[in-house]
Amino acid sequence: MNILAIGAHPDDIEILCAGTLARYAEQGHTIFMAVFTRGDMGDLVIPPAKLAAIRRAETEASAAVLGAQLLWGDVTDELVFPNEAQRRLMIDLLRQGDPDVIFTHSPNDYHPDHRYVSQLVFDSYFQKGLPHLPGQQQPACRFGQAMVYYLDNLGGIEFPPTEYVISPRP
DSSP states (O other), rough: OEEEEESTTTTHHHHHHHHHHHHHHHHTEEEEEEEEEEEOOOOOSOOHHHHHHHHHHHHHHHHHHHOOOEEEEEEOOOOOOOSSSHHHHHHHHHHHHHHHHEOOOOTTTHHHHHHHHHHHHHHHHHHHHHHHHTOOOSOOOOOOOOOEEEETTEEEEEEEOOOOOOOOOO
16 A cells, blocks of 8 residues: 655654554555655744755655655745645645555644645545646546545644554564
C-alpha cells in the first residue's frame, strides 16, 4: 500500500504520526511524507530563509530514517488558504503519493494552516483521479478510495479518537 502523511509544517508529521509510519514501513508499505509549507515563519530570531533551510534538512533526515519519499509543497508558512493555486498543489501532492491511506490534520485543529491543509486534502482527494483538470503538473493517478485518518490536535482539544496505534513492548 501507499501511505501518505500530509502535514502543514515541517515537524507536524514527526510529532503526530511518525511511529505509525514506522510501523507501516516495517510491514513493507511505501511511505510518503508531504509537507505543505516550508516552515519559514516559526521563529522570532532566525530569518525565514535560514529557518526554512534548517527545517527542510530536518525533514529530509526524518524521511530518511523512515525510508519515506519526501514531497515538498514549499508554501510560505502561515499563508495556507483553500484557494485555487493551493488546491492544484494539493492535487499534485496527492497524485505523487497515490495513497491507499492518508494521514492529515483534523478539520477542527487549533492552527489555521492545519485546518486549511485538512480542507485541501478533503477537497482535492476526489480530483486526483480526474485526468482532464487544467494546470496540473502531475498525471492523474488511481481513482479510488483511500482511508483518511485525522491526526490528533495537540492537547486533544475536541478530538475523539476512533483508532489507536499501540507500540509493541520491547
